[in-house]
Each structure stands twice: as structure tokens, then as C-alpha cells.
């Protein structure tokens with residue numbers, strides 16, 4: 136157990152003020168141990184998607200909630216694809232305008248390549264203050280922080296002027312058909328919310344080669360526009376080439392699409408991110424985030440920043456033919472396109488079609504949604520900033536981020552809620568690289584830190600009508 140972190144909690148505990156009065160006397164040492172044990176057991180439940188099998192994970196969460204006297208509901212989409220919700224009702228003069236806060240997470244995890252792991256990815260091993268396992272960061276760890284927040288609110292009778300909803304869903308990693316979209320169809324009441332906290336932004340303990348403490352807060356994310364391209368031609372004998380070779384045409388189309396340059400575009404969250412970094416000395420203070428040439432130059436040396444300032448296309452598969460001496464009659468390929476939150480997907484697809492310049496090309500959308508965006512001027516943003524400032528003073532800061540990946544938050548943004556990525560842990564570059572990779576893990580310090588900060592942010596939000 137990390138004594139230094141616990142000392143930090145006690146100091147921080149005394150420091151917190153803000154709406155809702157002084158915080159309850161939480162024993163963060165015990166709470167941390169509780170979170171560790173809940174997470175280890177959660178990680179031992181294999182919810183790899185596909186096939187998912189989230190039911191066992193949800194039952195684990197349901198049993199813990201039941202022990203605390205909190206009712207929950209399972210949402211069964213069939214074949215073991217289960218999500219779980221629980222609600223703490225407002226207990227202090229809720230008004231109709233004060234809609235719930237939703238703590239959102241997903242139960243499923245991405246597949247593993249166990250041969251590259253130092254331990255069994257589903258062991259929940261605890262060693263040297265670190266908990267190992269697929270999902271520890273993405274995102275069972277955050278799910279446990281949210282669960283602990285709900286439990287502490289119940290145990291300590293925290294003043295709630297709005298309902299507090301816990302929602303852990305299936306199938307996020309494969310697009311949410313059996314998870315968030317199933318909930319939208321069968322339990323739309325869960326979408327009646329003001330604020331949502333979810334994945335979509337981590338924090339950094341090092342950034343651009345410097346030790347630091349940066350808490351990421353994500354008001355938006357790039358939108359997926361996954362495409363399947365198909366061309367039909369004419370079959371033939373390989374010994375007699377002709378001009379209707381589908382594979383040849385597709386390859387030309389793909390080469391044109393891959394070579395195309397997309398415009399640089401700085402969206403408001405990225406502008407806010409760059410301004411924050413400039414004010415903290417991570418990029419030159421004179422940097423003008425609205426100057427596209429400068430941003431283009433920065434993006435050319437940093438693939439991550441390039442992705443955040445452009446619509447992007449990755450060619451991911453091609454399928455055609457089967458025999459060396461037969462000209463195939465058709466060919467298809469898939470493209471993983473990620474577009475900026477304010478790019479129109481119809482216009483983007485039309486633009487790709489124009490670039491490909493092949494009249495026979497058909498483009499099918501496999502997955503496409505608009506991620507939407509939330510305001511950076513809301514009580515959520517104020518609470519996160521205040522809690523980080525009160526806990527750390529000048530030692531840490533909050534940075535707006537745009538996530539290059541997408542999350543289930545888009546479903547809530549479409550329903551009118553302000554949804555944010557906010558996983559309050561401070562990760563090294565190496566730890567960040569384990570998400571969807573090998574040896575995913577979370578330190579006990581980070582798990583405890585996340586529980587404490589999330590609880591304090593939610594407590595303040597809940598106290599405001």
C-alpha cells in the first residue's frame with residue numbers, strides 16, 4: 136500500500152471546500168483497499184469482446200451494490216450481452232430542472248495476445264503496488280472508481296440535489312449495438328441526464344519528456360467513419376489482361392485516397408489544449424493555435440497532434456481474388472476514417488469518392504456517427520478545475536483534450552447531456568501504451584487517486600441544483 140499517496144489524500148481531504156459543504160470523513164486507506172479488491176476480482180472475469188460475455192462482470196457489480204443496499208437493474212441484450220444500471224435518488228429538494236449525473240463505463244475489453252504479457256491478463260495480479268490485467272485502464276478501473284463514488288455517496292448520506300446514476304454497459308469496443316444502443320432502445324429514461332463522466336481522457340504524469348501532473352478533460356472526440364469500398368469488374372484469364380480488372384481499379388483508387396492531403400483544422404478543444412500547453416511552457420508561448428501553418432508544422436513531427444487536427448484515413452484491409460492466374464471480378468477494401476467533430480461525414484465521403492475518381496466504385500458505411508461536443512463552460516468543468524486546484528495548487532493542471540478515438544459519450548451528447556472524458560489518473564507514456572496493448576495495468580496510487588478525485592467532483596456537482 137502506498138503510504139505517500141495516503142498522506143496526500145489526508146492533506147487533500149482537509150483542503151477541499153466548495154459546494155456541498157466540507158466533505159464527509161472518508162477513510163481513504165480503507166476505501167483504496169476496497170477498490171483494489173473489487174477491481175482485482177472484476178479483472179479476473181474475462182469480458183473479451185468479441186464475444187463479450189459481460190453478464191458475469193455485471194453480476195459482480197450487482198452483488199457489490201446489493202451488499203450496500205443499492206438496487207440495480209440488468210439490461211439483457213441476449214447471448215450474455217448484459218449491461219447494469221443503478222440509481223441513487225436525489226435526497227435534497229430535487230427540482231425538475233436538475234437532471235441526473237451519469238457515471239458511465241463499459242464492461243467489455245479488447246482481446247489480448249497473452250504470449251506478450253508478463254502474467255495472465257485475467258489474473259488481476261497484484262505486485263509492487265500495481266494491478267495487472269486487461270481492462271485495468273480501459274476501463275474497468277474507472278468503472279470501479281465510479282462504483283466506489285456511488286457507494287460512498289450512499290454510505291455517507293451525501294447531499295444529492297439530482298439523481299446519481301451508475302451505468303456499466305456491454306459492447307463499447309465493438310460499437311455499442313448490444314450495449315449503449317440497446318439501452319437507448321429499451322431504457323431511454325437512462326438518457327435523461329445533465330452530466331456524464333466517462334472515458335475519453337486520461338491524465339499524464341509525464342508529457343513531452345517532462346515530469347508533470349496533467350488531468351485531461353475531454354469535451355469531444357473524433358467521429359468514426361468506417362467505410363467498405365467495392366469495385367465490380369469483369370473476370371478473365373490472367374494471360375489476357377483487360378481494362379475491367381476490379382482489383383487493378385481498386386488499387387488505383389486506394390493509392391489516390393492514401394496520397395491525399397487533408398486540410399488542417401483546429402477545433403475548439405484542440406485550440407484550448409494548445410493554449411493551455413503554451414501557458415504552462417510545454418510549447419512556445421508565442422504559438423498561435425489559430426495559425427494553421429504553425430499547427431501543420433507541429434503536426435508533421437507529432438502523429439498524435441496530426442490526428443487531432445486532420446480528418447484521417449487508414450487503409451486497413453483489402454480482399455480480392457484467390458487464384459494466381461484468374462482476374463478477379465470484384466475487389467473490396469476497408470478504410471478506418473476518423474473525422475473531426477465538425478466535419479460533415481456526407482461531404483467527407485463525397486470528397487473521398489471524388490479523389491478515388493473511379494466511376495465503378497461503391498462506398499458503404501460500416502459505422503458512422505457524429506461524436507458531438509460538450510461545452511467547456513459548465514459546472515462539470517468548473518468542479519474538475521476546482522478540485523484539481525484545491526488538491527494540488529500549482530503542482531497540477533487540467534487540460535482540455537480531443538480524443539482521437541470514440542466512446543459511448545456520443546449517445547449522451549445526442550440526447551442533450553454534457554458528456555466528458557475524465558479518468559483522473561496520472562499515467563506515464565509507457566502505461567498509456569498498454570491500453571489496447573500488452574501488460575495493461577494500473578497502480579494502486581492511481582486507483583486511489585481516481586476514487587478520491589472522482590468522488591469529490593461528483594459530490595460537488597450533485598450538491599448543485
Ligand SMILES: [Zn+2]
Nearest residue numbers: 241273274334
Ligand atoms: Zn474504452
